[in-house]
Amino acid sequence: MHEPAFLDLSPEEARLVGPPPGARLWFDAVLRPHRSLGGRGFFTLMIAVALVSMLAAGRFFLLGASPVAAFFLLDAALLYGAFHLSYARARAFETVRLAPHALDVVQVDWRRRVRREMLNPHWVRLEPAPAVRLCERRRCIELGAFLSPAERADFAAALGAALHAVKTGQPPRVSSPSTSAIE
Numbered sequence: 001m002h003e004p005a006f007l008d009l010s011p012e013e014a015r016l017v018g019p020p021p022g023a024r025l026w027f028d029a030v031l032r033p034h035r036s037l038g039g040r041g042f043f044t045l046m047i048a049v050a051l052v053s054m055l056a057a058g059r060f061f062l063l064g065a066s067p068v069a070a071f072f073l074l075d076a077a078l079l080y081g082a083f084h085l086s087y088a089r090a091r092a093f094e095t096v097r098l099a100p101h102a103l104d105v106v107q108v109d110w111r112r113r114v115r116r117e118m119l120n121p122h123w124v125r126l127e128p129a130p131a132v133r134l135c136e137r138r139r140c141i142e143l144g145a146f147l148s149p150a151e152r153a154d155f156a157a158a159l160g161a162a163l164h165a166v167k168t169g170q171p172p173r174v175s176s177p178s179t180s181a182i183e
Contacts, residue, residue, distance in 0.1 A: 009095075016114050017095050017106045026171070027098035027162035029155065033146040035090045042083060049076050094143055098162050105134065105141055117141050121166045128156035 009017060009030060037045065053076040057069035089110040097104045103119040119136045127133040132143045132152050144152050165171060 013093065013108070016108050016112065018116075025097050025099055026166055027096065027159060029096045029159070031094040031096070031144045031147065031155065033090045033092060034148070035087070037083075042087075046080060046083070049079055092146070096143065096159065098159075098166060100166055103134070103163075105143065107141075107143075121163055124163065126156065126160050126163055128153065128160065132156045132159070 053072045057072040060066070060072065061069040091112075092110045093108055095104070095106045098121055101121070103121045103124055105117045105119065107115045109115075117134075117139075119134060119141075123136050125135045127135060127140075129152075130149075131145060132155060134141045134143065144155055147155065
């Protein structure tokens with residue numbers, strides 16, 4: 001068992017998630033989508049694309065093909081829009097916190113809409129493949145849809161070990177998964 005660690009959440013995210021379900025957590029994970037391009041890389045890429053697009057657009061404009069020039073500029077703008085949307089969607093996250101008598105799952109989408117589910121860890125069933133799903137009676141919650149298959153398997157194994165520990169009353173052996181996208 002370990003104390004809740006909110007170091008992975010910003011103050012706004014901690015406010016959205018709320019307090020943990022019990023005094024002591026047996027499992028505490030924050031799942032986030034993986035971003036392959038950081039802020040500096042994005043800035044560098046956009047400067048390079050803008051320069052190439054402006055040079056090509058200028059050349060075609062001087063040759064009298066102004067519609068082609070417009071498409072080069074439109075292409076750069078659409079690329080910027082796609083990256084902007086990708087970064088916005090990367091703000092989504094999920095928390096899974098397991099206490100002896102409650103499993104708290106909070107899913108926050110990129111628009112900051114919150115979906116919270118409280119499950120009984122003694123009745124919940126973990127389905128690890130192809131997607132990680134927690135099922136209790138007739139309701140199921142899919143977790144980590146944005147994770148890679150290896151990360152989902154690692155997360156499912158760690159959560160499964162913690163659920164088993166709660167059901168048997170033994171302290172968990174695995175406290176948190178070890179993948180980079182799972183904080």
